[in-house]
Amino acid sequence: GENVEQHPSTLSVQEGDSAVIKCTYSDSASNYFPWYKQELGKRPQLIIDIRSNVGEKKDQRIAVTLNKTAKHFSLHITETQPEDSAVYFCAAKVTNDMRFGAGTRLTVKP
Amino acid sequence: DTGVSQDPRHKITKRGQNVTFRCDPISEHNRLYWYRQTLGQGPEFLTYFQNEAQLEKSRLLSDRFSAERPKGSFSTLEIQRTEQGDSAMYLCASSSMFGDRLYGYTFGSGTRLTVV
Numbered sequence: 001g002e003n004v005e006q007h008p009s010t011l012s013v014q015e016g017d018s019a020v021i022k023c024t025y026s027d028s029a030s031n032y033f034p035w036y037k038q039e040l041g042k043r044p045q046l047i048i049d050i051r052s053n054v055g056e057k058k059d060q061r062i063a064v065t066l067n068k069t070a071k072h073f074s075l076h077i078t079e080t081q082p083e084d085s086a087v088y089f090c091a092a093k094v095t096n097d098m099r100f101g102a103g104t105r106l107t108v109k110p
Numbered sequence: 111d112t113g114v115s116q117d118p119r120h121k122i123t124k125r126g127q128n129v130t131f132r133c134d135p136i137s138e139h140n141r142l143y144w145y146r147q148t149l150g151q152g153p154e155f156l157t158y159f160q161n162e163a164q165l166e167k168s169r170l171l172s173d174r175f176s177a178e179r180p181k182g183s184f185s186t187l188e189i190q191r192t193e194q195g196d197s198a199m200y201l202c203a204s205s206s207m208f209g210d211r212l213y214g215y216t217f218g219s220g221t222r223l224t225v226v
Contacts, residue, residue, distance in 0.1 A: 006152075032212050043201070043217040044153065051211075089152045093212055097143065097166060098203075100152030 002027040002094040006101025014109055019080050023090035024072040024089045032093035033066060033073045036102075039086045048075070054097075080108045114218035116202050122224045129207055130188045131221045135204030139214060142185050144177055145201040145222070146170065153201055159185060160207070192225045198225075 003026040008094045013019050025033075031052040036044035050057045050073065057064050061080075066073040077084055085108045090101040111183040115134040123129050135142045141160055145153035156175070157167045161182040171177075174192075179185040189196055199222050 004152075029202050034215060036217075043219045045217075046215060091152075096112065097155045097158050098153075100145075101157065103150070 002030060002092055002099040004092050004099045004101045006090050006104060007073070008104060009102065010105045010107070012107045012109065013080050015016060015080060015082060017080055018041050019075075019077045019084070019106055019108075021075045021088055021106070022072060023069075023074070023092075023101050025092040025099075026071065027092070027094050028068075028071065030092040030094055033064070033081045034093075034098075035064060036076050036091065036100075038088045038089065044089060073086075077106075080106075082108050082110050084108050114202055114204050114216050116200075116221050119219065120222045120224075122226060125194060125225055126191055128151035128188060128190045129223065130186055131200055131202075131210065131223075132184060132186050133146060133202030133204075134184045135182075135202070136216060139204035139216075140182075141205045141207050141208050143203040143205075144181055144185070144187050145203065147199040147201055153217075156187075165225055189223075192223075194225045196208060197223055197225045 006023045025076050034049035037047045038044040050066050061078045063076040085106050087103045091098045091102045117132045143158040144156040147153045149177045155175050158181040174190045177187045199220045202218040204212040
């Protein structure tokens with residue numbers, strides 16, 4: 001079945017710096033790749049997604065890139081702010097369900 | 111419709127007891143999913159429904175677990191003879207699926223189960 005690997009597991013950046021989180025997937029049939037932000041004790045919230053027919057998508061300070069050939073996709077957060085601190089999960093849609101990475105705990109230091 | 115609702119938010123139970131959780135999806139969504147999340151891990155897929163049909167079950171879903179979605183609306187997840195290893199956050203999500211395109215994948219707030 002699909003296997004989604006995410007790294008790093010923890011990431012600490014200074015406020016204003018950029019943060020990059022990377023994921024790889026194994027099933028070439030995967031065609032939808034969302035990213036979720038989960039704050040402590042709260043539900044995962046969709047922050048951005050990309051479909052397999054698109055290479056890059058941006059939404060203000062957040063961007064996602066997809067390399068289908070290499071089967072990896074990345075989340076880029078620019079001009080990080082303390083409120084960006086959370087756990088971020090990547091996911092890949094496999095036929096009928098979603099497989100999640102293990103998460104990256106991002107800490108933005110003021 | 112305020113999103114995906116789960117009830118209860120927290121459940122503490124003694125080992126060996128049965129527990130049941132409820133999920134109310136976004137009304138226009140035809141798919142409903144159950145996940146389990148333990149501390150420091152991503153959500154792990156358990157099962158999903160398309161309308162009232164349960165179409166896939168993970169190997170994680172032992173015989174003690176059963177899920178239903180009798181009328182294609184809300185769903186229940188029951189765990190029988192709970193074990194301490196069942197302690198986790200149980201998340202429900204719903205989405206729409208048209209062809210092979212997924213739309214609006216939204217999580218509920220989860221039910222945190224503690225087995226003592």
